Each structure stands twice: as C-alpha cells, then as structure tokens.
Amino acid sequence: MRFLPLFLALAVSTGRADIVDCPCDASRPETLSARQCSLYREAEKQAADVRVFFLKDINPTKPNRWLALPRVHDRSFGQLPPDVRAALLRGALDKAKSLFANDWGIAYNAPELQTQCHVHLHIGKWMPAVENTQFVTIQRIEDVPVPAKGEGFWVHPVGNVLHVHTDEIAETVLLR
Numbered sequence: 001m002r003f004l005p006l007f008l009a010l011a012v013s014t015g016r017a018d019i020v021d022c023p024c025d026a027s028r029p030e031t032l033s034a035r036q037c038s039l040y041r042e043a044e045k046q047a048a049d050v051r052v053f054f055l056k057d058i059n060p061t062k063p064n065r066w067l068a069l070p071r072v073h074d075r076s077f078g079q080l081p082p083d084v085r086a087a088l089l090r091g092a093l094d095k096a097k098s099l100f101a102n103d104w105g106i107a108y109n110a111p112e113l114q115t116q117c118h119v120h121l122h123i124g125k126w127m128p129a130v131e132n133t134q135f136v137t138i139q140r141i142e143d144v145p146v147p148a149k150g151e152g153f154w155v156h157p158v159g160n161v162l163h164v165h166t167d168e169i170a171e172t173v174l175l176r
Contacts, residue, residue, distance in 0.1 A: 156173075
C-alpha cells in the first residue's frame, strides 16, 4: 500500500502530454479548436462577470471528478491575481463539500504536466491512504500557498484544519 502513490504517479506520467506552447487565443478563434484549448473555450463561453465556474470532468477514466476554473485566462495558479486565486479556492472548496462532505480533496497539477492551457483545479474524493507527513497546515482555503515553479499541490481536511501537500502530479490522490 505504501507504493500506491508512486505507482499512480508513474501511471499518470507515462500517459501525459506536456504543454510547452499554448496556442489558445480568443482573438484568433481558429486556435480554440485545439484539444488543449478546450477549457479556454469553456471559459470564453462564461459571462464576463463570472469569476469561477465548474465542469464535470469529461475524461472517462475520471467519472467522479469535477473541475473548478476561473473565468480569466491564465496558464498557472501562481499567475492568477491573489483575489482570483482566493475566489477559485473558495469556490472549489464549496463545490467539494457539496459533493463529498468531509471526504473531499482539491488538486492542482504542476503546469509542466498539464494537458490543458487554462488553469483549473481538480475536485474529487480524497484517498486517505496517500496521506504523508510532508504538508503545511492552514486554517482557511484562501491561505493555500502558491506552489514553487514546477510543483502542484493537493489539499484536504483534517478535523478543523487543512493539510496542503506539494507534488508534481497532485490529482493522483483523488479517487478516479
């Protein structure tokens, strides 16, 4: 059981497609037909006053997952303005609690490992077996630190606090 996170990370990394250059550009609609622009396209469909929206993950291997996305276009969590990051995290937390009560997890993969050009958080049921001792404790979801370059994060509740872990491939801690 202790090798489960390593196995999951290897399984995901062998099937990923890194994005080095994102062609998505709303002023050039033809660029939005690229697969890696699908979330960017969805953001463009939202009303201008929408800050955060949610999509059911359409990947058939992730039937229990949802995505939280900001309306604004940015490539990574760290590039979002602090107020947008806070709104995204708060929205993701509220959605996670509504779906999974206290068994939720929120994950953000490192930008170098993402297959989409638009920043998004994964929402799902957290797998407690992946818990480790490498975490930061926070009181409020808005206090999730911006991960260092090349890292992602996952966060889950523990009693009245939240544990924030950093990892490249963070979404593997969520039930598929």
